[in-house]
Amino acid sequence: MEHVELLAPAGNLSKAKTAILYGANAVYIGGQSFSLRSRASNFSLDQIAELCTFAHEHHSKVHVTVNIIPHSDDLQGLDDYLRALNDAGIDAIISASPTIITHALHMDGRQFEVHISTQRSILNSAAVRFWKRQGVERVVLGRETNLDSIEAICAQDIMPIEVFIHGGMCISYSGRCVLSNHMTDRDANRGGCAQSCRWKYELFDEQNEKISRDETPYSMSSRDLQAAKYIERLIHAGVASLKIEGRMKSDYYLAVVVGAYRRLIDAIESGQTITQEFLAEISAELARAENRPAGPGFYNGLPDQNVQLYRRHDESVTQEYIGYVLEEPRDGWMKIQVKNHFEAGTPVELFGPGIAPYPQTIDEIQTLDGLPKSVCSHPMEIVRIRWNQPARPGSMIRKQRLSMPDKPETEAKDGSCGKPNPPRG
Ligand code: SF4
Structure with missing residues (x-):
């Protein structure tokens, strides 16, 4: 093969x-x-x-x-x-x-x-x-x-x-969408897409009466x-x-x-x-x-409403990535660059090139001068943490988490937003 x-x-x-x-x-x-x-x-x-x-x-x-x-x-x-x-x-x-x-x-x-x-x-x-x-x-x-x-x-x-x-x-079809061009004058085919499909929309008739019946605005996010x-x-x-x-x-x-x-x-x-x-x-x-x-x-064919995000625009920003390993552990301490807030006692896991994720708890933190520290809240700051397992420069440390919750899609109530996609020409 x-x-x-x-x-x-x-x-x-x-x-x-x-x-x-x-x-x-x-x-x-x-x-x-x-x-x-x-x-x-x-x-x-x-x-x-x-x-x-x-x-x-x-x-x-x-x-x-x-x-x-x-x-x-x-x-x-x-x-x-x-x-x-x-x-x-x-x-x-x-x-x-x-x-x-x-x-x-x-x-x-x-x-x-x-x-x-x-x-x-x-x-x-x-x-x-x-x-x-x-x-x-x-x-x-x-x-x-x-x-x-x-x-x-x-x-x-x-x-x-x-x-x-x-x-x-x-x-829309990749490379065939002019929504952004029309709504913001930013050309999607010249690198300027404003992701207009993911904005929130309401539907109005020609008399300017709102005809979308849901409280939640409609979006076309995929x-x-x-x-x-x-x-x-x-x-x-x-x-x-x-x-x-x-x-x-x-x-x-x-x-x-x-x-x-x-x-x-x-x-x-x-x-x-x-x-x-x-x-x-x-x-x-x-x-x-x-x-x-x-x-x-599209791997199973035309996506229906269950594989789109109609009515939703929630994009969670994860702050679980807390440290970038700068040096291998030496004498039980490892130098890292802080990426997001964490405290002594935080259960974390480390992964890296060729290293599958494994867990550890950060018991102690020190400044580079050897002073004890309980909280790291400044991204880019360089500190030392207690570490007793293998790691390589370039490895990453993140907070432990079981899995990302995937909220169920909102049920369509009025039929207008919940119908399967129409055929595309
Ligand atoms: S991201 Fe949305 S607005 Fe941008 S080209 Fe794709 S479908 Fe169109």
């Missing part, structure tokens, strides 16, 4: 290195030109070169998004930028623009692959074949492709296929994708790359999500039987990083 690639997002150099150390085979990043997620802290060319060196030393790869849908004015400097990416040592670009793709494919001395972005909404094998004829080396399928279709496309072995397995979903239980089928189907969404996400999110999928993929590829208990453990671990309830996305 070919090893599948676990592909993680990264909004800056620190996050990219975290993703690689926690098990990503490749990271995708935005450069400072021609990239969506204009608010993500995108990489300079020097940072891209530094990341390529780090990634290649760790047998990992770097994909760069060049995925705006450009207007004519946006194209200035494109060839110089592609050459600079080539010189920096990147492994692939991800693009949706035929103009950008054509320029890349015809570039002299090109060392990187050209991958077609999910923004192109490729959902069938004929579309994959079309892009193969153009000369591209990989297709990222639209998030709207269901599991049966993914298997059918992979069975034709046209070219390597990449699919999303985790992260935020559009309530559950995030969590595909742990489909990974085995995706790997056996021959998918080349499993992609995590979220270039705006934190180091903690990346460590948890990449680490959990790494464990699952390694278990599958080593021939281990994947039990329901093991899958439940992986899902519980993934839930530690989620700030929104998750679901299967």
Whole structure:
């Protein structure tokens, strides 16, 4: 069996290195030109070169998004930028623009692959074949492709296929939504999406009479994708790359999500039987990083109201990540950087690259001068904590928690918001 690639997002150099150390085979990043997620802290060319060196030393790869849908004015400097990416040592670009793709494919001395972005909404094998004829080396399928279709496309072995397995979903077709453009003048296809679908709405008739009957305003928020239980089928189907969404996400999110999928993929590829208990453990671990309830996305077909978040906009912010390990424990003490408030006596667990989560209680805290401390409430402060188990620099400490509560979806009372989705054209 070919090893599948676990592909993680990264909004800056620190996050990219975290993703690689926690098990990503490749990271995708935005450069400072021609990239969506204009608010993500995108990489300079020097940072891209530094990341390529780090990634290649760790047998990992770097994909760069060049995925705006450009207007004519946006194209200035494109060839110089592609050459600079080539010189920096990147492994692939991800693009949706035929103009950008054509320029890349015809570039002299090109060392990187050209991958077609999910923004192109490729959902069938004929579309994959079309892009193969153009000369591209990989297709990222639209998030709207269901599991049966993914298997059918992979069975034709046209070219390597990449699919999303985790992260935020559009309530609309990815790359086909102009809600944000219309409501805020921020172009979703040029990195400016204001997530207008997740706002709260009321319905009014032409006389300006409110016709939505519920107290709770209507929203079109989508559950995030969590595909742990489909990974085995995706790997056996021959998918080349499993992609995590979220270039705006934190180091903690990346460590948890990449680490959990790494464990699952390694278990599958080593021939281990994947039990329901093991899958439940992986899902519980993934839930530690989620700030929104998750679901299967389109893997089982068109999502109905049970896998969307109509009427809900609650996004919990977790503050359970409390410390980043700076040095290995020495003489029973370990130096950490504080991330969130904690006190002496807090039951925590530590996890790290190659270290599965294990519990301990922080009995004592000291300043670097050796003075006792009972509370840490200043993020970025460096302190020492009593620690008597193995840890490595880069490991993370979080408060113990059993699982993230997933509130049940509100029952539809008036039928208007609770009906299954209408067919999409
Ligand atoms: S408004 Fe919502 S559905 Fe539309 S592009 Fe933005 S996140 Fe996606």
